[in-house]
Amino acid sequence: MSQRIARSLWGAGDAAQGLQDFHSWFTGYRDRDASQIRRIDFDALTGWRFEDTTGDLVHDSGGFFSVKGLNVRTGQGVSQRRWSQPIISQPEIGVLGILVKEFDGVLHCLMQAKMEPGNCNGVQLSPTVQATKSNYTGVHGGKAVPYLDYFRNAPSRRVITDVLQSEQGSWFYRKRNRNIIVEVSEHVDVREGFHWLPVGLLHELLFTDDLVNMDARTVLSCLPLSGTGLSTAHPFEGDPFRSALVASLSADEGALRTSRQIQHWISDARVRSEMDTTPVGLGEIEGWSRSADRISHGTGLYFDVMAVDVRAGSREVRSWTQPMIEARNLGVAAFLVRRIEGVVHVLANIKAEPGFLDQVEVAPTVQCTPEDYRRAPAEDRPPFLDEVLQAPRDSVRFDTVLSEEGGRFFHTRNRYLIVEAEPDRAISVPDDFCWLTLHQLAGLIQHSHSVNIQARSLTACLHSLTLRPTGN
Incomplete structure (x- = not known):
């Protein structure tokens, strides 16, 4: 498999033409996206509330995620350090999946142009499937997640990689996602907002600021590119x-x-x-204060908890509100x-x-x-x-x-x-x-x-x- 991936990565054909075709498709999709994101006060959140007893920021459904507090201690004796912080609790396991298929001897990835409310530029390139359990079980009341069944019901012979991976350990509490790559040989209907990209072109796009999103990057890192014989088969002489x-x-x-x-x-x-970490109520953490529109550290450093109102034109749900973390x-x-x-x-x-x-x-x-x-x-x-x-x-x-x-x-x-x-x-x-x-x-x-x-x-x-x- 590593040799096959390597041949696709380093022999994808006319890269310039591929980039031109990609940008034509992606720019057109991004320009049509009519999503609107605006910051709001916490009391403008719909379906979210601060619990009276703990101060935790939770969703009324009990799903999605919550913002809780965490007390942390590191070291011993004179080197001991303590702090408190907000942290996202999302115990469910999400799915991050990429479908791959071979065209003319080159592996292609089915990628999605996806709007996320926190993206600085609206639309970025994401995996075929990027969904939390709350999303794909319909807690949000929206449309079904496209292509999900390819990953939930994949025959083992088609699975290239399948591993549980963490997310940001400074902001998520024990969060995991299933990173999975599945190969198909049959025809796949390509829906609006999706596009087959050669694996080499997809890696080339990593050189562009804010284009390939975090979820796509983590799944790409799981491609089994390493193996035996690569250095003799692909020596890159003179470089x-x-x-x-x-x-x-x-x-x-x-x-x-x-x-x-x-x-x-x-x-x-x-x-x-x-x-050592101890989960506590969000209202109990020290050094942080809550205003109408954010929870911030007293030093003005680190990150804030804030909220947004989303009007989306290309998502399973067309409008919602939610809290988010914003790095300073x-x-x-x-x-x-x-x-x-x-x-x-x-x-x-x-x-x-x-x-x-x-x-x-x-x-x-x-x-x-x-x-x-x-x-x-x-x-x-x-x-x-x-x-x-x-x-x-x-x-x-x-x-x-x-x-x-x-x-x-x-x-x-x-x-x-x-x-x-x-x-x-x-x-x-x-x-x-x-x-x-x-x-x-x-x-x-x-x-x-x-x-x-x-x-x-x-x-x-x-x-x-x-x-x-x-x-x-």
């Missing part, structure tokens, strides 16, 4: 960096650490994790990479987040909001933050601003960076960091709750780098 990327995808090339050592690193971090500032998610004996390795961090089911997951080298550390002393700044933000232009391999999930987060975006370290520079690596090949990272993604959403997005971006010649 050392691309060759090193493909070598990194190849299971038969070298790695700094064995997969067994990496699994030990993760398991040991979970055992040693000193993060642009975040950064970055992988520092380097070539080690001709094989690209990424520097991964093992990171605890309060909403994770298993406490810690593999994360990017840097994952933070730089503005939150603007006044912090140098020793409190995240490791490698200054290195990725101040990297010379010729060492930055990927630099695109991408939106986070527009169904729950309002205009919340991260700058996704891949920076190559100088090969001869010594890098001191703390114990909670580890050099991984793309093959090893891909293997971890095939296991539930192992790699966080930001690192999965960056994995898809790393795959896209194999499309562009670098010459060095």
